[in-house]
Amino acid sequence: MAELQTNDGGGKKKKGGSKQKKISVHVDFTPMVDMNMLLITFFMLCTSLSKPQTMEINMPSNDQKITADDREKVKASQAITLVLSGGDSLFYYTGQPDYKDYNSLKLSSYKADGIRSLLMKRNQEAVLKINDLKKKKLELKITQEQFTKQASEIKGGKNTPVVIIKASDKATYKNLIDALDEMQICNIGKYVIDKITPAEFFLMKNRETKGAHAAKFGK
Amino acid sequence: MSKAKVARKSTLIDMTAMSDVTVLLLTFFMLTSTFVKKEPVEVNTPASVSEIKIPETNILQILIDPTGKVFLSLDKQTDMINTLTTVGGELGVSFTTEEIQKFKIQKTFGVPMKNMKAFLALPAEKGDEILKDYGIPTDSTDNQFKVWIKAARATNQDLRIAIKADSKTPYKVIKDVMTSLQDLRENRYNLITSLKVESAN
Numbered sequence: 001m002a003e004l005q006t007n008d009g010g011g012k013k014k015k016g017g018s019k020q021k022k023i024s025v026h027v028d029f030t031p032m033v034d035m036n037m038l039l040i041t042f043f044m045l046c047t048s049l050s051k052p053q054t055m056e057i058n059m060p061s062n063d064q065k066i067t068a069d070d071r072e073k074v075k076a077s078q079a080i081t082l083v084l085s086g087g088d089s090l091f092y093y094t095g096q097p098d099y100k101d102y103n104s105l106k107l108s109s110y111k112a113d114g115i116r117s118l119l120m121k122r123n124q125e126a127v128l129k130i131n132d133l134k135k136k137k138l139e140l141k142i143t144q145e146q147f148t149k150q151a152s153e154i155k156g157g158k159n160t161p162v163v164i165i166k167a168s169d170k171a172t173y174k175n176l177i178d179a180l181d182e183m184q185i186c187n188i189g190k191y192v193i194d195k196i197t198p199a200e201f202f203l204m205k206n207r208e209t210k211g212a213h214a215a216k217f218g219k
Numbered sequence: 220m221s222k223a224k225v226a227r228k229s230t231l232i233d234m235t236a237m238s239d240v241t242v243l244l245l246t247f248f249m250l251t252s253t254f255v256k257k258e259p260v261e262v263n264t265p266a267s268v269s270e271i272k273i274p275e276t277n278i279l280q281i282l283i284d285p286t287g288k289v290f291l292s293l294d295k296q297t298d299m300i301n302t303l304t305t306v307g308g309e310l311g312v313s314f315t316t317e318e319i320q321k322f323k324i325q326k327t328f329g330v331p332m333k334n335m336k337a338f339l340a341l342p343a344e345k346g347d348e349i350l351k352d353y354g355i356p357t358d359s360t361d362n363q364f365k366v367w368i369k370a371a372r373a374t375n376q377d378l379r380i381a382i383k384a385d386s387k388t389p390y391k392v393i394k395d396v397m398t399s400l401q402d403l404r405e406n407r408y409n410l411i412t413s414l415k416v417e418s419a420n
Contacts, residue, residue, distance in 0.1 A: 026231070037241055040245050043245070047248070048254075055267055057409070084390070171389070171390040172386060173384045174387065
């Protein structure tokens, strides 16, 4: 309780002292509480408790001769190229672009039944392994460190797909983040953000015109 | 079996316990929270499932608004001063001590060099108001953004670059920024997102 019992006569009592008055000193804490509440309100309004989430991303360096070579290699190995276009639309093609066949560029979406199911299917092996690993971690059979190490090993494995993300100028930042998000959800370790080339525009135009565009240039 | 006479009780409530609780809460808030940085433009970051937290110090934040204006913020005042003088030296603008003092307390900056002197001469409230109309030029003809990043990196080697962009920002601007960063061999950076609750399966 916020009260103090004080003796009037101080610490040393005299033997023959008269009656001592007991004064109880009540301290009213209400203003203190008021002030504290005010401060708490201020802090709650002016601060951010949670730090923002981030995505870490490694971009390839801008060395022209490395990338030109690697691009061809990656393409030949049945990479999946995602083309992010305006209006939240998403196209993809596998391997080398096929300029003749307008159906080679397929329409997909950012929804769960869109590109995610495709990538999940492609990356099935790794996804299953990662899920196994997660289960082990939940059962505390492996530590966090072991988990991250093994997970990155699985993600970098030989048979995992390579995804190239190409965004057109009309795409928004959200589209890019969504695409990167899918990489994380589908446990894809090898992906790259690349610049869109005329080839992709050609494919898109070709798809729009159902092959008429390619026919114009093909012959 | 109740007594007929109810004893009179004082209506004074002891606030000590309440005070204890509030002080505890206050301490908690003071210790855990970080102040919201004042940003010249409102940015709604897209959601993602990523759960990595951003480190608190040594962050060079690149803020990109929906219309594509680019702003920068550094968390250390010494870095701010050094960066400003380096960039000023490179672009041929020198600053007085007063101007530097004023620049270092800015939370976010993003004014083209040719407007910088006039901007720093303005009173603080007015400066905040018009800052959102500026933005650091990122186009290839006058890429001051690159100069800023380079200067910031030269001042602090441990700097981490974080891009915070609005979900509606066109990719073109992001591409410009990313290409500039690539040119400077800054290949590792963070993208700031907000949390999306979604299961992996």
